[in-house]
Amino acid sequence: MSNSASSxxxxxxxxxxxxxxxxxxxxxELRAELDRIDTLVHDLLIERALVVEEVGRSGKPAAFRPxxxxxxxxxxxxxxxxxxxxxxxxxIWRELLAGTTGMQTPLQIAVCDADPGAGMTxxxxxxxxxxxxxRAHRSPSGALTEVCNRTASVAVLPMPTxxxxxxxxxxxxxxxxxxxxxxxxxxxxxxxxxxxxxxxVATSAPDPSGHDRSLLLLExxxxxxxxxxxxxxxxxxxxPGTMVLHRAPGSPIASVLVEVDGYVADDDKRLADxxxxxxxxxxxxxxxxxxx
Numbered sequence: 042m043s044n045s046a047s048s049x050x051x052x053x054x055x056x057x058x059x060x061x062x063x064x065x066x067x068x069x070e071l072r073a074e075l076d077r078i079d080t081l082v083h084d085l086l087i088e089r090a091l092v093v094e095e096v097g098r099s100g101k102p103a104a105f106r107p108x109x110x111x112x113x114x115x116x117x118x119x120x121x122x123x124x125x126x127x128x129x130x131x132x133i134w135r136e137l138l139a140g141t142t143g144m145q146t147p148l149q150i151a152v153c154d155a156d157p158g159a160g161m162t163x164x165x166x167x168x169x170x171x172x173x174x175x176r177a178h179r180s181p182s183g184a185l186t187e188v189c190n191r192t193a194s195v196a197v198l199p200m201p202t203x204x205x206x207x208x209x210x211x212x213x214x215x216x217x218x219x220x221x222x223x224x225x226x227x228x229x230x231x232x233x234x235x236x237x238x239x240x241x242v243a244t245s246a247p248d249p250s251g252h253d254r255s256l257l258l259l260e261x262x263x264x265x266x267x268x269x270x271x272x273x274x275x276x277x278x279x280x281p282g283t284m285v286l287h288r289a290p291g292s293p294i295a296s297v298l299v300e301v302d303g304y305v306a307d308d309d310k311r312l313a314d315x316x317x318x319x320x321x322x323x324x325x326x327x328x329x330x331x332x333x
Contacts (some may be wrong), residue, residue: 139170220323
């Protein structure tokens with residue numbers, strides 16, 4: 042049996058250190074170095090918060106800018122090196138962005154979550170911060186009402202389907218409500234993480250991130266096929282991706298939600314070449330890991 046008193050570990054001399062031929066640093070020295078780095082990181086966080094305060098005083102229209110936040114996270118994960126997982130870097134920055142956004146405008150989240158496993162609530166927490174105030178609703182209308190009444194900053198709603206037409210009401214809401222994000226933004230889902238998908242809506246318009254998709258709402262007569270609509274949109278320079286159709290019982294008119302690549306604003310000139318009633322519902326930054 043070895044003498045534990047003389048072992049490097051018990052003496053605080055854990056042989057972890059550089060591999061360039063220099064003497065390895067002891068555990069106490071390494072811990073002191075980590076403390077020094079933690080202090081530097083904290084100093085930078087304080088400095089960053091001071092700049093955020095200046096931004097808040099600049100009079101910009103909305104504190105929550107999902108496009109800007111997506112661009113920040115993409116840039117940082119793109120330059121990342123070393124063994125710290127990118128997923129951990131993403132989580133750190135999501136909490137940081139949630140905290141600094143809340144410094145400027147208090148966030149309140151409304152979530153439509155009828156899932157017994159609370160999957161929608163989990164992905165909302167993942168994106169907006171673990172401690173951000175959140176209220177869950179059983180229906181999309183309940184969450185949307187909170188945004189309309191300004192008792193919630195954003196609503197997290199299920200992905201559009203043909204059977205649930207909540208998305209057909211967005212353009213008729215007062216104030217106008219836009220789709221501004223898609224969740225989860227980190228689309229690479231490790232085992233055990235929620236797999237729910239959601240759209241985020243708010244009264245503020247979406248902001249471009251540099252890699253976006255937009256959502257258009259169009260009216261479709263009974264005699265117009267999806268193939269014809271695809272041809273019209275492609276001719277206008279807006280080739281469609283996913284389409285979701287919803288028809289109210291007894292109505293000859295169907296609402297069609299069309300996803301297109303890129304950022305499309307209300308004044309996009311291509312929209313004039315689409316020969317039917319249409320409105321831009323908003324858009325979202327393409328999630329990390331989504332190469333489709």
